[in-house]
Amino acid sequence: MVEKILTGFFLLVSVVYLLTSRGMAFGSMNSPKSGFLPAVVGVAATILALILFISVMVKGKKLEKIEINWEKLVMFLGGILAYIIFLNIIGYRMATFIVMFILLKVTKTKGWIIPLLVSAGVSFGFYYLFQVLLGVRLP
Amino acid sequence: MDTLALLLHGFSVSLLPANLLASTVGVIIGTLTGILPGLGVTGAIALLLPISFGMDAVTALILFSGIYYGAMYGGSITSILVNVPGEAASVVTCIDGYAMAKKGRGGAALAIAAIGSFVAGTIGLIGLTLFAPALSTAALSFGPPEYFAVAFLGLIILTNLSGKSPLKSALMVLIGIMLGTIGLDPLAGVDRFTFRIDELSRGIDFAVVAMGIFGVGEVLSTIIEPESKTVLQKVRFRELYPNKQEIRRSVAPIIRGGLIGFLTGLIPGPSATLSTFLAYTAEKRLSKHPEEFGHGAIEGVAGPESANNGASSATMIPLLALGLPFAPPSALLLSGFIIHGITPGPALMTQHPDLFWGLIASMYIGNVLLLIINLPLVGVFASLLKTPINILMPIVIIVTLTGAFAVNNSMFDLGLLLVFGVLGFFMKYTGFDLAPLAIGIVLGPTLEKGLIQGLIIENGKIGSLFTRPLSGTLLVISMLLILFMVIKFIIIKIKSMKEGESQPEI
Numbered sequence: 001m002v003e004k005i006l007t008g009f010f011l012l013v014s015v016v017y018l019l020t021s022r023g024m025a026f027g028s029m030n031s032p033k034s035g036f037l038p039a040v041v042g043v044a045a046t047i048l049a050l051i052l053f054i055s056v057m058v059k060g061k062k063l064e065k066i067e068i069n070w071e072k073l074v075m076f077l078g079g080i081l082a083y084i085i086f087l088n089i090i091g092y093r094m095a096t097f098i099v100m101f102i103l104l105k106v107t108k109t110k111g112w113i114i115p116l117l118v119s120a121g122v123s124f125g126f127y128y129l130f131q132v133l134l135g136v137r138l139p
Numbered sequence: 140m141d142t143l144a145l146l147l148h149g150f151s152v153s154l155l156p157a158n159l160l161a162s163t164v165g166v167i168i169g170t171l172t173g174i175l176p177g178l179g180v181t182g183a184i185a186l187l188l189p190i191s192f193g194m195d196a197v198t199a200l201i202l203f204s205g206i207y208y209g210a211m212y213g214g215s216i217t218s219i220l221v222n223v224p225g226e227a228a229s230v231v232t233c234i235d236g237y238a239m240a241k242k243g244r245g246g247a248a249l250a251i252a253a254i255g256s257f258v259a260g261t262i263g264l265i266g267l268t269l270f271a272p273a274l275s276t277a278a279l280s281f282g283p284p285e286y287f288a289v290a291f292l293g294l295i296i297l298t299n300l301s302g303k304s305p306l307k308s309a310l311m312v313l314i315g316i317m318l319g320t321i322g323l324d325p326l327a328g329v330d331r332f333t334f335r336i337d338e339l340s341r342g343i344d345f346a347v348v349a350m351g352i353f354g355v356g357e358v359l360s361t362i363i364e365p366e367s368k369t370v371l372q373k374v375r376f377r378e379l380y381p382n383k384q385e386i387r388r389s390v391a392p393i394i395r396g397g398l399i400g401f402l403t404g405l406i407p408g409p410s411a412t413l414s415t416f417l418a419y420t421a422e423k424r425l426s427k428h429p430e431e432f433g434h435g436a437i438e439g440v441a442g443p444e445s446a447n448n449g450a451s452s453a454t455m456i457p458l459l460a461l462g463l464p465f466a467p468p469s470a471l472l473l474s475g476f477i478i479h480g481i482t483p484g485p486a487l488m489t490q491h492p493d494l495f496w497g498l499i500a501s502m503y504i505g506n507v508l509l510l511i512i513n514l515p516l517v518g519v520f521a522s523l524l525k526t527p528i529n530i531l532m533p534i535v536i537i538v539t540l541t542g543a544f545a546v547n548n549s550m551f552d553l554g555l556l557l558v559f560g561v562l563g564f565f566m567k568y569t570g571f572d573l574a575p576l577a578i579g580i581v582l583g584p585t586l587e588k589g590l591i592q593g594l595i596i597e598n599g600k601i602g603s604l605f606t607r608p609l610s611g612t613l614l615v616i617s618m619l620l621i622l623f624m625v626i627k628f629i630i631i632k633i634k635s636m637k638e639g640e641s642q643p644e645i
Contacts (some may be wrong), residue, residue, distance in 0.1 A: 037590060
């Protein structure tokens with residue numbers, strides 16, 4: 001199922017890319033313009049993606065089934081998404097501390113003291129490393 | 140003689156305290172990335188790119204290349220002691236390395252892997268020292284059609300060698316090229332595929348894509364795997380020395396592995412991994428005791444482990460001489476060059492001799508450092524395998540997010556990182572290889588520039604690209620390879636239809 005969705009996604013991307021490239025100047029063979037390569041690549045990608053999509057839809061052979069712990073995956077991704085959203089609002093140290101703690105609990109780190117200590121250490125340690133030592137401007 | 144003098148000058152650069160420190164740190168980080176799950180060599184270099192902003196260009200590149208070849212050795216530690224390859228290039232080592240460890244000869248296997256890596260790495264470096272300058276000089280006469288042809292052939296070979304399905308790999312190359320066209324068109328100066336999003340005008344940063352697909356994707360794969368207890372084979376210090384018979388049986392495989400690795404490393408694609416399979420097959424065929432393979436034959440460790448290090452040195456040749464990377468780690472090294480305002484290619488050797496020769500000399504030093512550091516510290520590195528994954532993975536994610544933000548100080552990049560992380564995760568499980576996508580992004584602009592300028596030079600006659608000796612030869616080879624792929628695909632299809640079997644992976 002995942003393979004079908006992903007192949008369909010690549011087909012959609014290729015088609016959108018091809019259609020968008022039609023709005024660009026193609027030029028001619030002796031004076032190619034900005035849309036020249038995108039048009040060529042867009043056509044090739046759409047054809048390949050279509051062949052793959054059809055092949056995936058009709059093929060009998062299944063990929064080796066993998067057990068995905070969806071709950072863990074979604075919660076982990078949710079933590080990362082929350083980090084991206086809140087980073088600018090509450091600042092690097094606080095956002096890192098909170099999200100690090102959440103991710104440690106998602107990965108089933110036992111107890112409260114170790115997750116709290118690790119979160120605090122990572123939050124302040126990375127802030128010091130990136131902002132103070134390496135001069136990166138963190139939110 | 141000139142080469143020797145320049146190499147000696149390179150040693151004087153690479154032995155400066157800051158560069159020596161960078162080399163040492165690089166090989167240690169490389170070894171760690173080879174050992175720890177969820178942190179591949181490409182992800183590690185991508186992560187350190189923003190950190191290197193404040194460094195001198197030579198120091199930064201010495202650090203990155205140290206990570207690259209250090210990881211080749213680090214991967215062998217986990218293969219031998221726990222039967223888990225840290226890197227794809229160490230998969231073959233598991234077969235006989237782990238069998239040796241179970242027999243109590245894990246120390247000897249590790250020592251032979253380290254010595255083999257050192258010898259083969261040096262063989263590769265001698266090749267790099269001799270061939271890279273020669274290729275650089277030859278490449279000075281390259282025009283846009285030649286660059287187009289080299290990039291095109293590289294991508295076609297990559298498509299053939301990467302992953303299980305050439306069709307999927309070809310699509311990934313094209314998607315990579317498509318991503319490479321996002322942003323300001325360097326030839327015409329117009330925005331393409333930016334959809335009025337300002338952040339897209341500067342294009343999609345390759346480091347962010349690499350951190351996403353190789354970094355975040357790998358972490359996601361690691362956290363969903365069921366927890367497994369690591370059974371670590373113990374190694375005592377006195378067992379680190381191979382006996383006379385093991386040394387005698389390893390000499391030829393190490394040299395053969397080094398040569399196979401070097402030659403394979405020149406081929407675009409997953410050359411380090413491919414070289415290990417070739418070396419293993421060669422050793423099994425040449426061995427007087429093929430029945431021992433799979434049950435702890437030292438040749439099965441010596442050959443492949445030498446080959447992957449020989450290949451990692453050879454991979455640097457197209458990057459340094461032509462500015463064209465054909466493997467994800469060298470593509471990131473290219474990013475490392477670019478963020479420091481340096482364009483690798485034919486002019487690198489003459490315009491930045493300190494960097495060119497300093498980098499090559501640092502690799503000789505790094506190989507010695509790997510041997511000195513890794514043999515006595517193998518126990519320490521092995522104990523890192525007990526690091527709790529549940530704590531390590533969130534830390535890797537936070538450092539990746541921080542690193543991705545630091546590339547352009549952009550929140551938009553963090554969104555891209557997440558998107559490519561999820562994409563990389565699902566691609567891995569559905570048979571889409573990540574390397575062609577990454578290389579497509581990097582080589583796409585070279586391909587476009589070469590094609591557009593080549594067509595303008597040749598007055599739009601595409602056939603003229605075939606009449607120039609070098610570009611013509613390379614393009615004919617590319618066409619033959621495409622034809623080969625199509626015929627192979629049709630034959631397999633017809634066969635499977637006749638036999639009424641399920642369709643093969645295409």
